[in-house]
Amino acid sequence: MPRVSAVTSAPEPAGLDAPAIDLAGQPTDKEWHVLAVVALGGALGALARYAVERALPATAGSFPVATFTANLLGCLVIGAVAGWVLRPGAHRLLRPFVATGVLGGFTTFSTYTIQVLTAALHSRVDVAAGYLLATLLGALVAVEAGFVVSRALARRRPGSGRR
Amino acid sequence: MTFLLVAVGAAVGAPLRYLIARVVDVRVGSVFPWGILTVNVAGSLLLGVLTGLVAPPSWQAGVGVGFCGALTTYSAFGFDTVVLAEARERLLALLNVVASLVGGLAAALAGIALGSALTG
Numbered sequence: 001m002p003r004v005s006a007v008t009s010a011p012e013p014a015g016l017d018a019p020a021i022d023l024a025g026q027p028t029d030k031e032w033h034v035l036a037v038v039a040l041g042g043a044l045g046a047l048a049r050y051a052v053e054r055a056l057p058a059t060a061g062s063f064p065v066a067t068f069t070a071n072l073l074g075c076l077v078i079g080a081v082a083g084w085v086l087r088p089g090a091h092r093l094l095r096p097f098v099a100t101g102v103l104g105g106f107t108t109f110s111t112y113t114i115q116v117l118t119a120a121l122h123s124r125v126d127v128a129a130g131y132l133l134a135t136l137l138g139a140l141v142a143v144e145a146g147f148v149v150s151r152a153l154a155r156r157r158p159g160s161g162r163r
Numbered sequence: 164m165t166f167l168l169v170a171v172g173a174a175v176g177a178p179l180r181y182l183i184a185r186v187v188d189v190r191v192g193s194v195f196p197w198g199i200l201t202v203n204v205a206g207s208l209l210l211g212v213l214t215g216l217v218a219p220p221s222w223q224a225g226v227g228v229g230f231c232g233a234l235t236t237y238s239a240f241g242f243d244t245v246v247l248a249e250a251r252e253r254l255l256a257l258l259n260v261v262a263s264l265v266g267g268l269a270a271a272l273a274g275i276a277l278g279s280a281l282t283g
Contacts, residue, residue: 109203
């Protein structure tokens, strides 16, 4: 069981690794590497989300299919790769790049809240409520489904992919 | 060109999310994901302002899709919520959902109102 937030936000599981950022001082060379891969992964993830949004353009008052798809897909993948990026011996830049960077940049919360409000302000309360709940429930189910995939893969490759 | 703006905005937003979440989580020292809650609410406020201002397309791409999009995250929110629930911290998982939705929507609404007021 990974510590809460261990994959997607900052804190390191205690004792596994040195803190990535020394809050009392300046980041060291190695800590800049973490920020760099988060920036690179975030840019790649956001570009992929933007590509999905261009492919499935939203119209005013309609269900935001593109953001919905990106958020659920990102949640599925984070559940599936959590064990892989958190496993003992994983490269120290793997988690910041894949989870914090790519998946964090691919998914978005701000676009989601604005889309819910925009639909509501366009008098489409049905779309607003449906989108709000569908994304929330879909995301939680997707993370759980990702865990199931991860466990199935771990059973096929004993000793790896443990969550 | 818009792809470049999205990439640059996200290249700033994602590491800023990492830093803010880390500072908040270290300061608070709780299992509750305060850090991600903070960036998701703050990002919703900022995107609300941008929406209320009716910003030009280049700003919407760079600051909206790129920066705010990468500053905030659904994967971390979903992951933390499921991990809390699986760790038998069901109340904290529920609180994370309620606080994120209520906080995020309230911040977005306040941002839209602020942006509209600034436009006049």
